[in-house]
Amino acid sequence: MDGREDWVDIGSAEALAQTPLRRVEARSTSLAVSCRDGVFGAVSNACNHVGGPLGEGALDGDYITCPWHQWKFHRVTGKGEPGFEADAVPSFPVRVDSGRLQVNLAAPTRRTKQPHDPHSLARKIERAPGPLRLAGLSTTAMDPKNPRFSGSDHLLEAALESAKASGAETQLIRLNDLSFRACEGYYSKAAHACTWPCSITQMDPDDQLDRVYEALVHWADAVIVSTPIRWGAASSLYFRMAERLNCVQNAITTHNRVLIRNKVAGFIIVGGQDNIQGVAGQMLGFFAELGFLFPQFPYVAHSRGWSREDMEENVRIVQDSAELAQGAGELAQRCLHLAERLITTDHTPGRIMRGGRKAFPVAHKTKREANANE
Numbered sequence: 001m002d003g004r005e006d007w008v009d010i011g012s013a014e015a016l017a018q019t020p021l022r023r024v025e026a027r028s029t030s031l032a033v034s035c036r037d038g039v040f041g042a043v044s045n046a047c048n049h050v051g052g053p054l055g056e057g058a059l060d061g062d063y064i065t066c067p068w069h070q071w072k073f074h075r076v077t078g079k080g081e082p083g084f085e086a087d088a089v090p091s092f093p094v095r096v097d098s099g100r101l102q103v104n105l106a107a108p109t110r111r112t113k114q115p116h117d118p119h120s121l122a123r124k125i126e127r128a129p130g131p132l133r134l135a136g137l138s139t140t141a142m143d144p145k146n147p148r149f150s151g152s153d154h155l156l157e158a159a160l161e162s163a164k165a166s167g168a169e170t171q172l173i174r175l176n177d178l179s180f181r182a183c184e185g186y187y188s189k190a191a192h193a194c195t196w197p198c199s200i201t202q203m204d205p206d207d208q209l210d211r212v213y214e215a216l217v218h219w220a221d222a223v224i225v226s227t228p229i230r231w232g233a234a235s236s237l238y239f240r241m242a243e244r245l246n247c248v249q250n251a252i253t254t255h256n257r258v259l260i261r262n263k264v265a266g267f268i269i270v271g272g273q274d275n276i277q278g279v280a281g282q283m284l285g286f287f288a289e290l291g292f293l294f295p296q297f298p299y300v301a302h303s304r305g306w307s308r309e310d311m312e313e314n315v316r317i318v319q320d321s322a323e324l325a326q327g328a329g330e331l332a333q334r335c336l337h338l339a340e341r342l343i344t345t346d347h348t349p350g351r352i353m354r355g356g357r358k359a360f361p362v363a364h365k366t367k368r369e370a371n372a373n374e
C-alpha cells in the first residue's frame, strides 16, 4: 500500500459476510468480494485470462475459481494459484468501520501477467505457399476393431484420389479416430468465454480436435465433409464436431474476425433412407456461418428412399457405382477450382460486421480493466 486512500463504503459487513463470494460495484470498479472465516477480501472482478467475472465464480479454499475457464486467484492477495503467482489480479485493501465494509480504491496492487505461450492454433492465419490443398473429413462412426464398408467414406476417398491426381495435396481426417470432448457450452456462460482457439483445446492437451481446427483454419483451401444419414440427419460425430466449431464462428460475433477466408466446402451424403436435402441444408447453412464458400452443386449424395431398406443392396450399389465415384471426384475438382479463384482474387474479408448485430459489449469489465487486458 502506497499511502493513497479513497475508502468506499460497499455495504453492511454483516450482510456481506453471509455470501462467500460476490460481485460488487464500487463506483466504476467491479470487485470480487469474498468472506471466509470472518476475513474479507476484495480483488478485481476481471480475470486475467479473457476477463471472466471472478465474483461469479466459486471459492476453493482461499482461491477464487473463475467461472469461465477455472483459472484461480487468491481472494485476498489476487495472486494466481501456486506455480502461477506471477499472474495476479489487482487486490484492494479492505476494512470494517462501524459495521460497514470499506474498500480502498486508491491503492490496488498491480495486475501482472505471467507470460503464457500462445497455443499454436492462435498463430496468424496465412496461406502457406504450395499446391492446392483438400482436406477430407469423415464423420461416420464405427468400431475401429471391426471396421465395415462405409459408403460415405468410400466416396470421400474417391474425391481425395481425384484431387491428388490433379496435383493437389490431400489429407484425410476421420473423426472416428480422434478422441475429443463434446462442446461444454462456454458460449452459454458468455460469448467471450468461447475463445479462439477453443477453450477445451487450450486447456486439454489430450483433446484431439486440434487436428480439425488446424486443417480447416490453417491448412486446407477446400474441405469435403462426408456423412451417413442417421435418422434424417448428419452423423452424431458430425454434430459433436460442429458444436466445437462454435469458436470459429464466435470469433466473428465477439471480434468481427473472420478465421475462414478464401476457403471452399463440399459435402458427401449417403443414406439408406432419404432426407438428403435436409442434411445438405443443415451442413450448407452451418459451413456458410463459418465463412466457407461453395461451388456450384456443392454436394453429391446417394439414397434409395423409404421403400428400399435392403441395406446390403444399398452398400453394394455405392461400392459398385462408377457414377457416384466420378461425381465425388468432380465435386473435389469444383471445390479446388473455386478455391484457386478465391486465393487468386483474395476478396473475402478478414473482418466483418454481422448484419444487424450490435457491437458486442464486454459486460464484465470496466473500461480501465478492459484496457488492462488488451
Ligand code: FES
Pocket: 047, 048, 049, 050, 051, 052, 053, 066, 067, 068, 069, 070, 071
Ligand atoms: S479463466 Fe477466467 S476468463 Fe478464462
